[in-house]
Amino acid sequence: MNSESQTQQPSSTLRKTDTEIALEVEDALKSFNCNGKHKISARVLDGIVTLQGTVCSYELRRSVTNAIRNLSGVEGFRNCISIFPVDQSV
Numbered sequence: 001m002n003s004e005s006q007t008q009q010p011s012s013t014l015r016k017t018d019t020e021i022a023l024e025v026e027d028a029l030k031s032f033n034c035n036g037k038h039k040i041s042a043r044v045l046d047g048i049v050t051l052q053g054t055v056c057s058y059e060l061r062r063s064v065t066n067a068i069r070n071l072s073g074v075e076g077f078r079n080c081i082s083i084f085p086v087d088q089s090v
Contacts, residue, residue: 016073018044025049028067032060040064040081047075054084 022044029040038060040053049068055061061081069077 021073024071025068032064047073049074050078052080054082056085058083
């Protein structure tokens with residue numbers, strides 16, 4: 001038996017690094033920028049993503065949450081995003 005095949009782990013058991021997860025989170029958050037009106041930052045530690053910032057609606061907060069929570073490699077999730085409605089009259 002080949003010793004190389006004995007030491008390889010199946011790809012499903014390989015865990016993404018925090019840096020890899022953070023890059024994917026960053027890419028996902030770009031679609032929620034909405035012309036700079038929303039400010040969301042992310043931190044990843046041991047596969048757990050913490051989001052902080054503000055958005056203008058509960059629906060947007062939920063959309064961001066679902067997008068990040070479902071990314072490959074995310075082990076846990078903390079949502080610290082606040083909702084501040086934008087005044088449409090300005």
